[in-house]
Amino acid sequence: MFNGARILITPLDWGLGHSTRDVPIIQRLLELDARPIIGADKGPLALLRDTFPHLPHVRVPGVDVRYASGASQAWAMAAQFPAMLRSIRAEHHLFLRLRQELQLQAVISDQRFGMHAPALPSVLITHQVHPFTPLAQGLLRRINRNAIARFDRCWIPDEEQAPGLAGELSHGTQVPRNARYIGVISRLDPKHVDVAQHNHRIVCVISGPEPQRTRLETALMAQLPAIPGKHLLVLGKPQTPIDEIVGNVHRVSHLGAEALTAALLRAELIVSRTGYTTLMDLAHLGRTALLVPTPGQAEQEYLGRVHAASGRFHVQQQDQLDVSAVLSLDRPAPTAVHTDHTPLERALQDLAALIRTTTD
Numbered sequence: 001m002f003n004g005a006r007i008l009i010t011p012l013d014w015g016l017g018h019s020t021r022d023v024p025i026i027q028r029l030l031e032l033d034a035r036p037i038i039g040a041d042k043g044p045l046a047l048l049r050d051t052f053p054h055l056p057h058v059r060v061p062g063v064d065v066r067y068a069s070g071a072s073q074a075w076a077m078a079a080q081f082p083a084m085l086r087s088i089r090a091e092h093h094l095f096l097r098l099r100q101e102l103q104l105q106a107v108i109s110d111q112r113f114g115m116h117a118p119a120l121p122s123v124l125i126t127h128q129v130h131p132f133t134p135l136a137q138g139l140l141r142r143i144n145r146n147a148i149a150r151f152d153r154c155w156i157p158d159e160e161q162a163p164g165l166a167g168e169l170s171h172g173t174q175v176p177r178n179a180r181y182i183g184v185i186s187r188l189d190p191k192h193v194d195v196a197q198h199n200h201r202i203v204c205v206i207s208g209p210e211p212q213r214t215r216l217e218t219a220l221m222a223q224l225p226a227i228p229g230k231h232l233l234v235l236g237k238p239q240t241p242i243d244e245i246v247g248n249v250h251r252v253s254h255l256g257a258e259a260l261t262a263a264l265l266r267a268e269l270i271v272s273r274t275g276y277t278t279l280m281d282l283a284h285l286g287r288t289a290l291l292v293p294t295p296g297q298a299e300q301e302y303l304g305r306v307h308a309a310s311g312r313f314h315v316q317q318q319d320q321l322d323v324s325a326v327l328s329l330d331r332p333a334p335t336a337v338h339t340d341h342t343p344l345e346r347a348l349q350d351l352a353a354l355i356r357t358t359t360d
Contacts, residue, residue, distance in 0.1 A: 002034035010039035012111035017277030019044035023187035132298035186284035201229030207236025
């Protein structure tokens with residue numbers, strides 16, 4: 001379908017979610033005779049290089065975002081907003097050079113708003129069509145719509161039928177004209193794992209900007225040793241190798257897709273953030289979890305409210321974390337696994353057509 005087209009895949013580097021959800025897209029591009037090139041930085045680059053060691057890669061720096069240590073991120077995000085804008089301009093100038101150096105036929109940008117160029121087919125992946133922000137939400141939503149409009153297509157990783165998994169974030173009356181829903185996507189494949197090899201009672205998966213990532217790690221390590229059984233804590237730090245046993249807790253920096261899938265399917269309880277990629281992974285596996293929104297992160301707090309109200313997940317605030325209490329509660333039964341890849345296939349066919357139009 002793609003006839004060897006060279007396509008840059010470039011995820012945002014806030015945590016690992018943007019890079020992990022791009023894995024199935026890269027895999028499908030390879031199957032359809034595309035030539036993906038990875039453009040990332042830090043943890044996302046380490047993860048994608050480990051997953052696709054044979055693919056070429058380039059470093060695309062991002063902004064080093066840090067969350068506040070308290071319950072509100074409003075002023076921390078406001079203070080870093082100018083740096084974010086400078087980062088978008090810098091990555092745009094970098095991309096104009098990379099387009100020529102890498103001889104690109106297209107770009108798929110996961111939440112990086114500077115990765116587009118005239119007359120080059122460009123796709124933006126985002127579920128945040130209508131983002132929630134602690135300050136000036138109306139203004140920032142207009143800025144967001146204008147940024148989305150600079151791309152040929154906006155791929156929304158959610159079901160087209162509202163509310164989907166993202167609720168108001170990805171649905172509404174003002175969905176961009178270039179939007180295409182590509183369905184729930186996940187790198188986790190339950191069909192090719194040996195579940196019997198994993199026996200962790202509680203599996204905790206954390207990532208995201210500091211210092212809140214470390215704060216959740218600390219809170220979990222204060223509780224897990226007192227809970228009977230063997231537990232697994234995945235730290236979300238693929239660039240820093242860690243594999244250690246602390247009491248009854250196995251701590252690892254990162255797990256590949258097969259190992260993580262098996263651990264999640266076997267676990268009695270899963271603990272994670274309310275990051276959107278995590279929600280897609282859980283939906284794909286038909287699993288529930290204890291979700292802990294990042295304090296003051298408006299999107300995660302919104303998703304926590306939505307899915308707590310649905311009854312599908314247990315949700316606790318970080319400063320009220322009580323893992324053992326959830327073990328004694330009835331947990332929702334596993335749900336049907338999301339397996340419809342048709343929307344993504346249609347989007348890929350559309351991208352191939354755009355590339356042919358510009359190269360003929």
